Amino acid sequence: MKLNGKEIKNKNIKTLMDIIVLYNYDIKNIAILVNDHVVKKKQWKSYRLSENDEIEIIGFVGGG
């Protein structure tokens, strides 16, 4: 599977929450897309990932 465009391999990654924990993301201010669709926060724990999923983790930065 891909995280922000980069290939990642880890057998322990089963759900979106696993990625958040493993990569130490701050869950407060992020949105997650799986294959271009927003997955709501309450589904992160239960959302099962499959091998070809493309995950994007999006947050805010300074901007005009």
Add this chain to the structure above:
Amino acid sequence: MDKEFEIAGKKLKSRFFIGTGKLPTYKLIPDIIKKTGIEVLTVAVRRINPASKVENIMDYIPKNIIIMVNTSGARNADEAVKIAKIGSEISGSKWIKIEIEADTKYLAPDNEETIKATKKLVQEGFSVFPYITPDLITAKKLEKAGAAAIMPLGSFIGTNKGITCETLIKPIIQEIKIPVIIDAGIGRPSHAAKAMEMGASAILVNTAIAIAKDPVKMAVAIDMAVKAGRIAYEIGILAEREFAEASSPLTGFLKDKKNDKRNNKK
């Protein structure tokens, strides 16, 4: 001057919106807010990489501040709509600044795609703030589409040239009933005052503050100019005159007109 004004159903006191791009550190944000009383900030949406230990901008924005998510980076309406939805998911805010640029040299907004994105997002319940190249017809279409305000550019982003599009912005301010927020190009306090004297409802400034030697002080200076310009607009800006009109009474007792050689009679 302390009168509140309304945008997208929110009552605001400050007519000064600030963009947070290019700031040397987000740590300045609370101080800028405290010293200017601004109520609206813009942010952009980007990938967050796992290893990044960079500052999280949200840690520096107080809860009472309205976050306007900017769709910069979008090249067409569909991308802008997508960014808007993601941004709103993160912030919980429905305020979206639509910025669609198909050009990288001038970052010129694509008015046509902006109208499309505005229609779509308004239908989905967003408060839409479209950033446009000043054009009255585009502004009318956006108003009809239900935009919350119109954001014409004063000059291109980051150019610090001021309100160079004055003749194109004036008719928008006159003809459009929703608020007009002049965005981009404002590089110094006098530009901000000019925008407000013209009758803009508010302005949005980013670069001039972010790259100033002292961003907090520059924000304060521009805030003063916004207030000054607004007060003058509310009182009524005087018309320009071609010839002098004495402001002190002419000395009536110097009666000898024959010796007065100042007259321009030929």
